[in-house]
Each structure stands twice: as structure tokens, then as C-alpha cells.
Amino acid sequence: MSGHGSGFAALFQKELLRFWRVAFQTVAAPVLTALLYLLIFSHVLEADRRIHGVPYTAFLVPGLVMMAVLQNAFANSSSSLIQAKVTGSIIFVLLPPISHAAFFWAFVAAAALRGLVVGLGVWLVTLPFVQVWPAQPLWALLFALLGGACLGAVGVIAGIWAEKFDQLAAFQNFLVLPLTMLSGVFYSIHSLPPFWQAVSHYNPVFYMIDGFRHGCFGVSDVAPLQSLAVLAASFAALALLTLSLLKRGWKLRT
């Protein structure tokens, strides 16, 4: 897969360095956005409302953390690729003997890691307002990692597909954002009408957030193992698709 000298480590490190250099934009800014969501929603909605027996403000925290993980994982791989394509510096990774698998895993791992860093940041800044201590931290971490990896892979596909920044923005605004927003970040799907509950079950992002919430509170809309199965299958499908696109040189090699 990504054995010695495949280029994985080098590309992974470079991707980390890239977002860390501009951490103010890539980490601090999304953390601030999530904090604003928390303050506004918890202020607007009645304070004594409870979901799954959890106060609403606390219920909100895992959703916001996971939304940050997912959106930033997507942003990392997609923006790195589109930027490299638009400036032409993509050739620096196309000329060396980097295998398709190493290319894929490097972008996905860096994306997931950026997602985790931002997610951690969001959790930390919410602590002064509402204390959520994960009931099952390993479940939480597993869902955050898998969710970040899925969106990182989607970001790789989007970054390779898009030819201009506005195409990428469209992908983000019309696909990624609705899927994350409508996945139970701000509510439990049990509060939805039956039809929309059913629809939510076709949204893989719903399982990411629900599983993560299980890691935080030990309660969730669906069983965590079911969520895990859906996520693992989603990631496997995305990985296979992305790897075959990379192997064909789709949109990267003319």
C-alpha cells in the first residue's frame, strides 16, 4: 500500500506543513465560527430544552465539533489540489514516483488530521460555556477519524474535478454544506416528521454525527455499530472510486 519510498510520508508532511503555515485561516477561523454558532443557537433556543435527556447546549457541542471536522477535512484536500492545479504546481507531485495509493492516503490523512485539529479546537473553546466530557472517547475519536477521512476523500475528488475555484465553491455549497447541516448537527432526527427522518437515513453524514454523539453521551438515534458499518462502507466505496480515478489520471494527466 504505502510502503517505504512510495512518497506517502513526504506528501503527508508537506500537506500538514501547508495548512499549519496558515493556521490562522485553516484552524483559528473555523473554530471561531463554531463558537459563534454555539453562542447564537444556545441563546435563541430555550435553555431548559433537552434532547436524549441532555441539555440542548451540550447536545449541540458534538454536532458542532463534528461539523468542523468534516468541513475542514473537505476543505483541506480540495483546496490544496485546486490551488496546485490552478497555479500549475501540481506537476511537482505528478513528476515524482509517487504511487496512486500514496497520493490518496497522504491527502486523506492530512485532511483527517486537519479536521481533528479544528474539531479539538472547537471542543476546547466550548469548554468555558458548556462542559461535554466524552463518555466513550475512543468511539468519538474513531467516528471523527472515519468521518474526516470520508470528507477528505470527497475533497480529493472535488479538488481534482474542479477546474476553477467557483466550481469548488459550488460543490461545497450545494453538496457538502447541506449534507452536513441536514444531518442532525442542530437537532435530533427524532424531532423531524417521519418522511424527513427516513430521508436522513440515506445521508451518510447523519451516521458520522450520530456515532460521534454516541461517543460523547453514550446515547444516539441509531446503534453505534450500525453507524460504524455505514461509515466503513462509505469510506471503502470512496477510497475505491478515488483510487481508480487517480490510477486513470482523471483530469490530472491529459
Add this chain to the structure above:
Amino acid sequence: MRVAVSFAGVVKRFGAFIALDGISLDIGAGEFFGLLGPNGAGKTTLISCLAGLARPDEGRITVLGHDVERDYRTARRLLGIVPQELVFDPFFSVRETLRIQSAYFGLRRNDDWIDEILHHLDLSDKADTNMRRLSGGMKRRVLVAQALVHRPPVIVLDEPTAGVDVELRQGLWRFIRRLNEDGHTIILTTHYLEEAETLCGRIALMKRGRILALDSTANLLARFSGHALVLKLAAGQSLPALLQPYCRAVRGDEVELALERLDALEGVLATLRQAGVGVADLRLQPPDLEDVFMRIVGLPEATP
């Protein structure tokens, strides 16, 4: 001859447009090879196919025997490509750029060689400068450096001297020549024909995706150019009819005659004397590549 790069029947289409129309060409190990041709001839496309940036529709390309598609990882390790486009990654300094590029090739401790390249390309004092703060010519030299980090046996330079000043161009060529003397195969495209003439042992002339001429530089010069005799005739006199067929150009009061061989000079002078045409001035011009280029590239299209 050990073959460094082999193109066999390479065809590349972009939609209906044929960018490479069946290129077959072997470049020997250790050669300094020139790929010349007018804009749009297909030079960069050919290099892209070699580098794996483009995929040929037909044909096969190997680098030191390794197929660039099936054995792409070995082939790419053997190649150093200096791209024509001036590209850079704005996040990093010159040294970081070179370290990252080394790491892509699996080289972790490469600083000695990086320092040496920086020295030869006169970039040592810019090592810690961010790429965005370099001038165009400096960015171009960083591209050369990036192509060399893994000491590739085959080095391909797509117009490496565009935008580089005269002094640095000399320095760059000294360095590339030394690499060639050390056994590296060099493939070069350039629009500076004097450069190709002095550096390249062998030249392919391309136009519209085909190779129009392929020979050693010396043979090309001898075959297609010959010397030129530039005559300034005495006031009011014109070239005798007998010499008109040899006239290549008229510039003001100067006429340029093509001499296939140097000993044709005597005949020309005799003809002038017999016609009673006086000569105010005369000089001989050695063959040059520009002349060959114009003649071959200017030929009417051969019909297939």
C-alpha cells in the same frame, strides 16, 4: 549505443487535433540532444508524454528501458524535468521547496547536494527566501534545481533559459555541460538557436507533431546551410543573370548568395569579373542553425 530515451510511434491527439503525429526517436545515453521547432510544434507535448503528464494515444516510450506507463515509478526516478511554465508553490522557501522535492523521491538527507545545486545556479543567498519573493529568472532556476535534486541520469529542459539573463545563462550552461560530461543525458528545447548550435550534438527539428529533420548538428549545418557570401556591389550595378539562382536575400545594396561549397567562391568571382560588375565589399558567413531552421521549417508541407 545505449538508449536513454526511446519514442516509438508516439501519437497524441487532443480531440480531433493531432499534436504528435507518430514520433519515433531514440536518444542515446550521454547525448546532448536538441529538440527544436516553432511554437506549437509539439515539443512540450512530447516531453509531457515522456514525463507521464500526458498519455499518448498510441506508441511506446521508455527511459533507460523502463516503460513510462507500466513501470512509471522507475521511469520517473530516472527523469529530471524542467517544465516550460514558470510554476512554484507559494507556501515554501527555496530550500524547503528543494527538500520537499527530494523527499518525494525518497531522499531525506540531501542538503549537501542541494547546497551544491544552489551554488551552481547562483541561488545560495536566496535559499531561505520565500518563492513568492523571487524574480522570474530566479524562479526559473529553482525549477532547474528541483529537476536535479534526485540526480536523474536523464535531464529534460523545456526552454530553461527563457527570461534568464545572459550571465546566468552562461553559468547555467556551464553547469548543465558539466552534468553532461559526467554522463547525464540532456534533452533541451530552446528558441535560442545559437544555444542549441553550440551545445547540442544532435538535433531533431519538429513541426506540426512530426520530425522534419534528425541529424548531428554538424551534418545539419553542412547539409542545409552551407556558407553565405555577402556582396556589396559597386554603385548602380546589379547581379549578373548567371548568379541570380544563387541569390538568397537582398538587403539594401547587399546581396546574399548561397555557397554550397567554399570552392564555389572562385567561380562566383570569375563570373562577376566577366560581367564587368565591380564589388565594393565582400564577406563570408559561416553556416548557422537559424538558416537551417528557416529552410527546413519553411518547406511546404509534405503530403503523407
